[in-house]
Amino acid sequence: MAQKKRNRRPGTEKSISTPYDRARDELFHAIRHCGVLSASEDEQIEWMDETLAFMAERHQELSQRDLEQLRHTGLRFCQPVIPHGAEHTAVKSEGANAA
Numbered sequence: 001m002a003q004k005k006r007n008r009r010p011g012t013e014k015s016i017s018t019p020y021d022r023a024r025d026e027l028f029h030a031i032r033h034c035g036v037l038s039a040s041e042d043e044q045i046e047w048m049d050e051t052l053a054f055m056a057e058r059h060q061e062l063s064q065r066d067l068e069q070l071r072h073t074g075l076r077f078c079q080p081v082i083p084h085g086a087e088h089t090a091v092k093s094e095g096a097n098a099a
Contacts, residue, residue: 019059019061019062019066020062020066020069020070022059023055023058023059023062023070024070024073026055027051027052027055027070027073027074027077028077030051031074031077031078034047036048036078044075044078048071048074048075049071051074052067052070052071052074055067055070
């Protein structure tokens with residue numbers, strides 16, 4: 001008699017995380033909780049440089065390439081998907097029903 005496979009939900013299996021994965025998760029956590037998302041682009045770059053210098057000491061197993069990838073990924077994470085601010089892009093409601 002064949003054993004029945006159990007259907008597991010995706011993401012319930014334990015996975016082995018790499019040093020890069022742990023550093024990336026730590027960086028994302030820091031970005032979300034320290035207020036850098038609302039900072040200017042220059043301030044974000046300065047913050048990222050300081051944070052990655054700290055992380056290079058904390059995670060000595062990371063290569064220079066890993067740190068460069070973290071910097072790129074972190075700066076992209078700081079940018080909003082939809083830019084907010086200068087332009088008003090909402091469609092007027094009177095034109096929405098015309099058709």
